[in-house]
Amino acid sequence: MQTEIRNNWTKQEVEEIYNMPLMELMYKASTIHKEFQKTGEVQVCTLLSVKTGGCKEDCSYCSQSARYNTHVQPHKLMRTDDVVQKAKQAKENGSTRFCMGAAWREARSNRDFEKVLGMVSEINDMGMEVCATLGMLDVEQAEKLKEAGLYAYNHNLDTSREYYDKVITTRTFDDRLETIANVQKAKISVCSGGIIGLGETDKDRIGMLYTLATLPQHPESVPVNALVPVEGTPMEGNKMVSTWEMIRMIATARILMPKAMVRLSAGRTEMTTEAQALCFMAGANSIFAGDQLLTTPNPEEDADKVMFNLLGLTPRASFKEVKEESVSV
Template sequence: MRNLKSDFIYRLKDKVIEGNKITSEEALKLISTKDINVLAECANKITTTFSGDSVDVETLINAKSGRCPEDCSFCAQSSFNSTPIDKYPLLSHDKIFEQAERALQSGANSFCIVCAYKAPPEDDFEHICESIKIIRSKLKIDVNVSLGFMTLERAKRLKSLGVKRYNHNLETSKSFFNKICTTHSYEDRINTAKIVKEAGLELCSGGIIGMGETKEQRVELGVALSELQPDEVPVNMLLGREGTPHYNNNFISEKEIIQTIGTFRFLMPKTILKIAGGREVHLKGDDKKVLRAGANGIITGGYLTTEGNKPSDDFKMLKEIGIKQR
C-alpha cells in the first residue's frame, strides 16, 4: 500500500517512465524526502524499466600522477595541494597494457586511462594514442579515457582509435564551482563535454558530493548533467585528503547518497549512474542498497590515488543481490 505522504514520488516515477521530464522544483522535493525506501524503490523501477537489471563495471589506471597545474580543492593530484601521493610521469605502453589486461582478467567490461593534466602535451597525447592502439589490437575490453580539456581534433582522433567514452566531470554545480576551483571555469568544463559529444564519443560526466554544497546545488548539478545527456554519470563521495582544504571534511551520510542518486535517476532515467570514489568509506559495504536505489554502475579495484574494493569482492556482492554485469 502506498504511503500517502510519499505519493508524489510514485507520481513522478510514473511521469518519468511515461517519457516526461521532472522539473528542478520536483527534483528538490525528491532529494529532500525522508522516505528513502520509497525513493529507492521508485528509482530502481526507473532503472530496470530503461536499462534492465545489469551493472556496468569499470576499472581505472592513473597513467600519469600528480603535478596538475589546476587548483581543484578536492584533488590530491593538484600542485596547489600537499597530499602525500606517488607522483610519476606518463607510464610506459607496457605498464598501461598490463593494467588493461589485468582489468579484463578481473571481469571488468571497461578500462579507463586517466591522467592528471589540464590538457596533455602533444608527445604525451601521441603516447596515449599508441597505448590505446595496442590495447584495442590485443584485448576485447572497452577503452575509455580522461585527459582533461579536449580540442575537437583530438577528440575525433580518440574516436578514430576506438575509444568508447570520454570522462570529463562537471564536479559540482555552477553556483558552487568557484568555491572549489579558480584556475579554470565551469564553462570550460561544459565546453569540453560538448566537444566530446560532437566528436561522436560517449560522454562520461559526473561530480562529487559532500564538499559543502547544498541540496539545491546538488539538484543544480543533476539538472546541468541531464542537459548534457551523458551516457554515464559517476557520483563520487568526497574523501577529505590530507594536504587539501577538505582535510577532515569526510562525512556524507548514506541517506544523502541515496537521496542524491535516487534524484539523479529521475533526472536521467537512461544514463549509467555509477557509484565511484569514496563508496567504500561512506557506504561501508552497503553498496547493495544504492544499487537497488537507482545506481547501475561501479568502479572497482581502486581509484586514482586511493585504494578500492577487490574486483572479486565486488563481483561476489553483485552475485549476492542477483545483478549481472552488462
C-alpha cells in the same frame, strides 16, 4: 505507459524529486531502473592513473594538484606496454571498461598525447570499452581519440555552477561544459557526474543534477562520488557523507536520466555491502573495481566478487549498447 526521456526538466521539478521521502524516492527510481535497465546487471570498470600528480589546477579536493603537499608522488606518463598489461589483468578480473586518467589541466597535442592514442588503440583491440580522462579537450583532440577507438570520455562537473568557484578557480564551469560539447561532437560517449561532500548544500547537488539532466544529450554514464578527504588538501577536514545522501543522489539521477549508467564511484571503501545493495536498488548499475581508484582506496576485486555472488549481480557485457542498436536497425 513508458517513462519519457526528458531534457527539459525545470530546477523546481528536480528539487521536488530530490526532496521526496527517501523510501518513495527509492521505489520510484527502482521502478524506472527496471523499465530501462536490466536489473542485477552492473558494469564493472577499472580505473588506472597513467600519469599521476603535478597538475596545475587548484581543485580543493584533489591529491594530484601540484599546489598541495599530499601523499601522492608525481610520475610521468606510464609506458604503453605497462598500461596494456594492466588492461589485460582488468579484463581477466571481469572488467569490461578500462579508464585511463592523466593528471593534466588539458590535453596537449604532443608526444604524450600520441602515446595515449596508441594505448587507446591497443586496448580497444582487446574488446574492452576504453575511457579516458585527460582534462580539457578541443574538438580536434576529441576526434583523434575517437579515431583511435575511444569509447567514452570522463569530464565531471564536480558541483553546481553556483558553488563551482568555491572548489576550483583555475578553470570555469563553462570550460567543463565546452569539453563535454566537444566530446559529444566527436560522437564519443560522455561520462560526467560529480562529488558530494565538498561543503556544498542540497541546492548545489540539485543544481549539478539539473545541469546534467538538461544537456542536449544526457551523459551515457553519471558517476556519483563521495569525497574521500585527503590529507594536505584544503578539504582534508571535510566529513564523509552518509549512505543516505549517496542514495538520494543516485535515485534522483536515475529518475532524471533513465538510460544512463549511474556509477557508484569514490567512497565505496567506506560503505558496507548492505549500503551498496541499497545504492544498486536505488538505480546504481556501474562500479569501479580494483584496489585503487586513481589515488584513493577502493574495495578489492575479491570483495566485489563476494558481493556480486551474494546480491545476485552479473557484470554487463562490453559494447552492449552498440550491439543492441545494431540488432534493432
